[in-house]
Structure formats: structure tokens, C-alpha cells
Amino acid sequence: MRYHTPSSFDDAARLAAEASGVTRFLAGGTDVLVQMRAGAVLPDDLIDLKKIPGVTEIAQTGDGGWKIGVAVSGARLGAHEALVRDWPGVVEGMELVGSTQVQGRATLTGNLCNGSPAADSVPGLVAAGASVEITAPGGRRIVPVEDIPAGPGKTTLAAGEVISAILLPPRGAGGGDAYLRFIPRTEMDIAVVGCAVNLRVDGGRITEARVALGAVSPRIELVPACAEAIIGTSLDDAALDALAGAASAACNPIDDKRGTVEFRTEVAGVLAKRAARIAYARANGD
Amino acid sequence: MSKMHVTTTVNGDEAEFLADPRETLLDCLRDHLGLTGSKEGCGTGDCGACSVTLDGELVCSCLVLGVEAAGKRVETIEGMANGNELHPLQRKFIEHAALQCGFCTPGFLVAAKALLERNPDPTETEVRYWLAGNLCRCTGYDKIVRAVLDAAADMRKEAA
Numbered sequence: 001m002r003y004h005t006p007s008s009f010d011d012a013a014r015l016a017a018e019a020s021g022v023t024r025f026l027a028g029g030t031d032v033l034v035q036m037r038a039g040a041v042l043p044d045d046l047i048d049l050k051k052i053p054g055v056t057e058i059a060q061t062g063d064g065g066w067k068i069g070v071a072v073s074g075a076r077l078g079a080h081e082a083l084v085r086d087w088p089g090v091v092e093g094m095e096l097v098g099s100t101q102v103q104g105r106a107t108l109t110g111n112l113c114n115g116s117p118a119a120d121s122v123p124g125l126v127a128a129g130a131s132v133e134i135t136a137p138g139g140r141r142i143v144p145v146e147d148i149p150a151g152p153g154k155t156t157l158a159a160g161e162v163i164s165a166i167l168l169p170p171r172g173a174g175g176g177d178a179y180l181r182f183i184p185r186t187e188m189d190i191a192v193v194g195c196a197v198n199l200r201v202d203g204g205r206i207t208e209a210r211v212a213l214g215a216v217s218p219r220i221e222l223v224p225a226c227a228e229a230i231i232g233t234s235l236d237d238a239a240l241d242a243l244a245g246a247a248s249a250a251c252n253p254i255d256d257k258r259g260t261v262e263f264r265t266e267v268a269g270v271l272a273k274r275a276a277r278i279a280y281a282r283a284n285g286d
Numbered sequence: 287m288s289k290m291h292v293t294t295t296v297n298g299d300e301a302e303f304l305a306d307p308r309e310t311l312l313d314c315l316r317d318h319l320g321l322t323g324s325k326e327g328c329g330t331g332d333c334g335a336c337s338v339t340l341d342g343e344l345v346c347s348c349l350v351l352g353v354e355a356a357g358k359r360v361e362t363i364e365g366m367a368n369g370n371e372l373h374p375l376q377r378k379f380i381e382h383a384a385l386q387c388g389f390c391t392p393g394f395l396v397a398a399k400a401l402l403e404r405n406p407d408p409t410e411t412e413v414r415y416w417l418a419g420n421l422c423r424c425t426g427y428d429k430i431v432r433a434v435l436d437a438a439a440d441m442r443k444e445a446a
Binding site: 026030033036038046048050075099102104105187188 | 290307308329331332334337344345348350351353354397401415419
């Protein structure tokens, strides 16, 4: 295995494009090293992105949004007060990933690129309307987060393409987001269902909403029907029931000992309601 | 497979070793530097027996490559006692019998020390969540949590 430490994303993309064997990018490494140890992935070229300037930084962009470096750990994300104030749902999703030790290394970008349908940080990003900056040998492009997952363990990134930053939009007035997951225990587990809700209120009425579900289909998905169920409402009981129905209807889950199809489908509706209530309260400043 | 020369700082002292780039920091600490206090329980980041700090951040050394430690500060269990004087956490683990087989203990101590450096007065709940990534199959955790709370009180010069 060749271990590379490029000093720019252009170099990282070029190394990946020129590599002929198995290639992996290394950010926090909490998935890649486990796969290497299990023998599931034995890279010929491992490209460590952590020597690239800026990858551990969280910066406010000119429009009031946020640019999050690909090596920012969950611990660093959670310690950033201004970001937590703007996007608590995004941060609480990431903070559910693994233990304190894993939080010291694991990253949003790695959680996204690992391609797990149950990735806890991804529904929050999708609901927030986050995008990723992709660097390829030909240049850079911006892609919505929901376009990256392509099924369990797969992404839409082509060979030679590397995510070089995560971009969150400006929060703006009257906004709130939240992420909830169901697990059979209280800590250190993988989501059986995950749901993120991001909305904006004006005078108590919801004017914008985005809802994303995790662990209930092969890809983490944005569910427009959920958003439609609550836009224009003040999140009354009828709106919440419509939201729950839309969330359950969007489910296409696996059936296993951690959660049956019926259970996951029902819980998706319950979590959508609860997450929406939290996001609504946050949007109202409660 | 060519090995890479790594220079790093371990427990305040400069250390160097030759590492295959596939080797974990845990392998390098144990096999190249002879620091066998950090244990391998699972090798997949679940059990915390290999806990160390890397530039002050608590991590599983089985989830870090040895070559990634170049130019960084690594703190291990071997750096915890001051000569023959045990760290208050080590003393309290003994007083409370917070260990039986002892395999998980270095990881618990390193993780608990990282907690008390950030939060000198944690609640029991905070201790339990912070240590959720450290597994112990002997004690049932209760004595460990008591030892950490008592050590925290001791370090604040209070009686628990």
C-alpha cells in the first residue's frame, strides 16, 4: 500500500485519477481502517487528506453559510458554538456517531462517503439543504448532499473525484432543524430509523420545510411529500398526522432482528412528528 | 512494501520508528516502541482498550495509522503516573476495586483523564456517556464510575 499525503485537493484528485488499483481517501479513518483490518478493502493507494491546508477548519462563508473542512471531527463540530446555534440538527446527528473516541476522528464527509443508509449525520445535512464541493482533475463542482448516496456502501462519486468541503446554506431568520434516531439502546448503536426535519416559520406558520429519512431505504432520501404535509401549517395535529403518514409511506426498509419492516415503517412516522416538533420549537426560539 | 520513517512525540519524549503504512498506531506503540500498556480488544474502535490522546484528542489508536502520528503528540497510559506516584485516577481505581482482569483499565484511565481535563466536575450521567466507548466485561461499570467521580472530587480537593 502506498500512503500519500497531498498538500492540495487538486493533487489528491490527480493521485486518485492516476491510480490503477484500489484507492481510498483517508479523513477520520473510522470506517476505512476497520475495512482494511477486516480485509474488506485493501487499498493499493491510500490518500490522506489531513495534510491539506484548511481541512480541519469551520468557516463562515460570505453569504452567512458555513464551509466545513473534510477532516473536522465530530468533537470539533460539537464544540463550535456558532455552528451549533445555526444548525443544531446537523450537529446532533454527527454527535450520535460512535463513542467519544470515534468522535475524536470521525467526520461528516467520511460518514457521507461510507455510504451507509443508516449514517446518522447525513439526514441532517440533506434536510439542511447542504451541498458538497467536489474536486476532480477537471475542476470543481457543487452537488447537493442527497445526490451522493447511491445505495449501501456506494456513492455517485467517480474515480478521481474527491469531496473537498461541505457547504451549509445561511440559516436566516425563523429557521430550526432537528435529528432523531431510534436505537434499541441508549448509546453506541446504529440507527434503526433516522429522521431529520428542517423548517422555517413566519408568524407561527411553516413557510419552508425539508425532511430526510435514514435507515428505511437503500439510500438516505429527501422526502418532498413530508415537507408538503407541513408547509403552510402551524404544525397542528392534522399536519403532524399527515407528516407521519407521508414518512411511513416513503419507507422501503430492510427486515432484520433490529427492526422489522412494520416497526421501521411505523417508527419513521413517530420520529418525523417528534423531530418536526423540536425543529418547530427551535425555529420559534423556544 | 517499503517502510516509512515516523518521528513523533510520545508522553513528552521524541520517538521514532519504521512503520509499514498499513500498521495502526496501536501496533506501532506496542511492537516498535515497546509501549504495551495500550491494549487491543477489538481492533475496530468499539472497545476503547487502545485509547490514547493524539494532539489532546481522545482516539482509539487502532483507528489511527502509525504514519498519521508523524509530527503529532501522543499520550498513552505509560505517561499517566509521575514516576512512582500514581495519578489520582489510578489510585482511586485501586481503592474502589474498579478493575478485575485489568485489560480494559488503561483505556478507561486514559479516557477518564481526558474527561476530567475538560470537565473537572462531571455528573454520573456525563461520566457514563463519556465512557460509553470503553467496554469492561468484569466490573459491571459501577465501580469504575464511582472511582472516576471520586478521583474528580479528589482532584478538586473535595470529599466525594
